[in-house]
Amino acid sequence: MVRKRDRRNILIGVLLVAIVIMSVGYAAFATTFTIGGTATIPNNWNVAITNISVTDTQGNATSTTSTYTATTATFAANLTAPGDSIEYTITVTNSGTVDARLKQLVPVITGDAGAIKYELVNAPETDSILKAGEVITLKIRAEYDSNYEGIVDPDANTRAITLTLDYVQNS
């Protein structure tokens, strides 16, 4: 029994060394790793987008896509003429037990319809605090820019935007 116990202690030592080597490796190569957004941690950390809805449309505007994950919201507006606009409302909920701070809000626009412009109408400031249990909404408006001077492609009336919300613990 004692022998077995010693062998197990050696195994524990080896595994701990493996973890230390992994940590050291991470520290050494951290700059070359591709690391995505912020992780979701069960139970205590749960800041997530919980809904997207279209709250206002003008003219012939339609929404072709609206999907979301915990930290990203993607939607695409289809606008064909000046006067068309659409407004999306995104709900962010902190259901965890830790206060969160908005580190950054990154919008990435894709698509050829240069005449469609997106504007953050009501968005939280960087470093604003979302307390545990709180809910906030942000609004984004897509508008057909009548002053757009580029070439308008009649086949490309859609432009998508992906918003990434990067929340971290408020220390």
Place this chain on the structure above:
Amino acid sequence: MKNIKFILPLIIVILYLLISNIFLINNFNTVYYLWINPIFWIVMFIICIILKNKYNRYRNKINNIQKVFIIMLFFIIIYYLLGLIFGFNYSPYSHDILSIIKNIWQFIIIIFFQEYIRNYFISNSKTKKDFIIITLLFIFVGLNFKTLISSLNNISDLFTYSISTLLPLICSNILCTYLCKIGSYKLSLVYKIPIELIYIISPIFPSINFLLNSIINIFLAFLIYSFISYDYQKNNQELSRKKIKKENPFLLIPFLSICIILICFVVGVFKYKPMAILSNSMVPTYSRGDVVIYSKPNQKELENLDLYNIIVYRLDDIIVAHRIVEIEKSNNGEILYITKGDNNPTNDNKKVKGEEIIGVVKLIIPYIGYPTVWVHDMFTN
């Protein structure tokens, strides 16, 4: 069950859970998590010391602690190695010294007291019913009722919540109750604290899909249970020689690994991914209830796409797999694919760009998608 040592603390914890979920969390959220909750568990710990544990002698305590610790270390190594496949995400937790101390106080210290109190309940309980009550109590302790209630709004949120939080919580609590019974609270601490500590101090986490994450945690609980109960039965001579060989928990590892590989396939880790067909728009090629296997195309495969290939793409809020019937160029030279369901009278409205293509259908497996279709129908009707 009739003894006061069991019932009194039980009533206090139930009352506390009620008051905190109805009143405290809603009105004093930050103060509650930072002060009220930890202090309550410390007070409960003192109450349990005053009431005194019934003395239990645990056999093979150190051996069991070693075994659980070894499994946990393996788990941590495998969990992080998964990051090499799935990629990594940053931890949302702050890593300055003050925040780490705050998080240890808020999360780790509580685990210590909660497991001690669980152990107290177990040593003062007699019947199976008591163990079930204890497990249920600590499941409720771990539940975030606000999230649970908000997840009741729609079926997909409820499913996500059940899979990502509820199931692992239930499994982990069943295991903790068992570990406390077999080897005191120290054994369940060896299981619970490394996970929580890693969450607090690690700067990165593998970017794992919630389903896989949940399954891994459930398997971990199951594996620890299998090893410890096998040893317990072996040492108490509850297993025959034949059963000792047959029920060796090492035999579970290949089975669990295959399950994880299957789940990886379903969640789309590999190049090939399955999709259940919900409509008859592609009859006779495939119909509702079939499964298509599609591959994520690389740039070269996208360039080689041709007429009559079946592509998978997102159309509004659904994903469709339809055949390319025309290929045209937009004014700016971009290739647009026009698709149509074989059974549909007209082409699809959307012209699909190369970047919008999720996959190219490679294989059709009939009928095996029916369970998905039934579940989908059940919740959408």
